Amino acid sequence: MKAIALQQYGSADDLALIDLPTPKVGPAEVLVRVRAAAVNPVDWKLASGGLDGMMEVHFPLVPGWDVAGVVEQVGPDAPEFSVGDEVFGYVRKDWVQQGAYAELVTASVRMLAKKPRSLDWAQAAGVPLAGQTAYRSLKRVGVGAGDTVLIHNAAGGVGSFGVQLAIAFGARVIATASERNHEYLRSLGAEPVTYGDGLADRVRALAPDGVDAAVDFVGGDAVDVSLGLDVQPERVASIANPEADGKGGHWVWVRPDSAELADLARLIDDGKVNVHVDRTFPLAEAAQAWKLSQEGHVRGKVVLTV
Structure with a gap:
């Protein structure tokens, strides 16, 4: 071959x-x-x-x-x-x-x-990898109906799945990305904010009562920014920062799981994830x-x- x-x-x-x-x-x-x-x-x-x-x-x-x-x-x-x-x-x-x-x-x-x-x-x-990574991260922090969730690097391969899955689970999504990707994120149903200096203030402007959960798909200071928004540590997950574990959150490393994959397939065929x-x-x-x-x-x- x-x-x-x-x-x-x-x-x-x-x-x-x-x-x-x-x-x-x-x-x-x-x-x-x-x-x-x-x-x-x-x-x-x-x-x-x-x-x-x-x-x-x-x-x-x-x-x-x-x-x-x-x-x-x-x-x-x-x-x-x-x-x-x-x-x-x-x-x-x-x-x-x-x-x-x-x-x-x-x-x-x-x-x-x-x-x-x-x-x-x-x-x-x-x-599979991107979809299951987003799926497992959101499940790990218990994202569900009525939650407001912050997703870092939301326009990337994993983030695009994360936005759609969080919405399918009934959550409101605030999504970080560069401005060129804001319209794309709006088309997925998210409320975009520009990453970088002042991110926490921009998130607070959209969610004065705070966010319920945060998932980091980029690394850097995303975990610290999330914790600074008064998110409970156990409701913060990162795929890029192993230090999340030591700060009370979760470092997620996705593993093969046919049941998760089948659930993703169902959500896709139901039109909830593109x-x-x-x-x-x-x-x-x-x-x-x-x-x-x-x-x-x-x-x-x-x-x-x-």
Whole structure:
């Protein structure tokens, strides 16, 4: 099979299209014929060695944790799926090597769900990691009906899901972003504010009684700004700042969960969550896709088509 891989830690310029053997299909696994694989910042951060102290990595390294495709083979004790099923999933395994930037990838049944019927392949691939990250963050801080929630970096891949999910859960959303993304956030149902100096005052102007919860999808001082708005620490979550744990909040690291993914698919097919793909690239142009992602100005998702 063809796959994008690195032979050692490196950058976008070290990605190469190579031939690799078809992955073996183990118990409770299926083999997926990849139709699309999303690019996430963690892909290029991991490939640079940035997570070496946390994760076991083997080479050649095929990046990519987000996949949408068709089940081609079913392993032993995997009754949840059949050959021909259209699926999507977050295929983060216990070690890092056999990722989704390939024609074929194996995945445990706990990582997959049936693809939302209303999405095309590129949109479906853009859901799992970002969508589940937003879903788990909001659930961790108990966002529900009647809450006012502050979402930092709301126009990005994770933030766009966070805004829509919080609204689907019945919350009012105040969303930070640059001014060029304010109209986009209004179209999702959020009330945008510009990030940077004076953010707390701008939030107070919109919510004089304060906010009930806050989720940080950017890092920096977002956790401290949130706590300064008198949010209860246990109702603050961050995906970018490990120090949130030590301040009484939650550092969220999403894990594969087929039930969460199936719930996301239901919300999408019910019309409560839309998926915006900023741009697609063919698999062979993964380096260009990474460089676009690294610029930090993507609205929605960047996806590789296979």
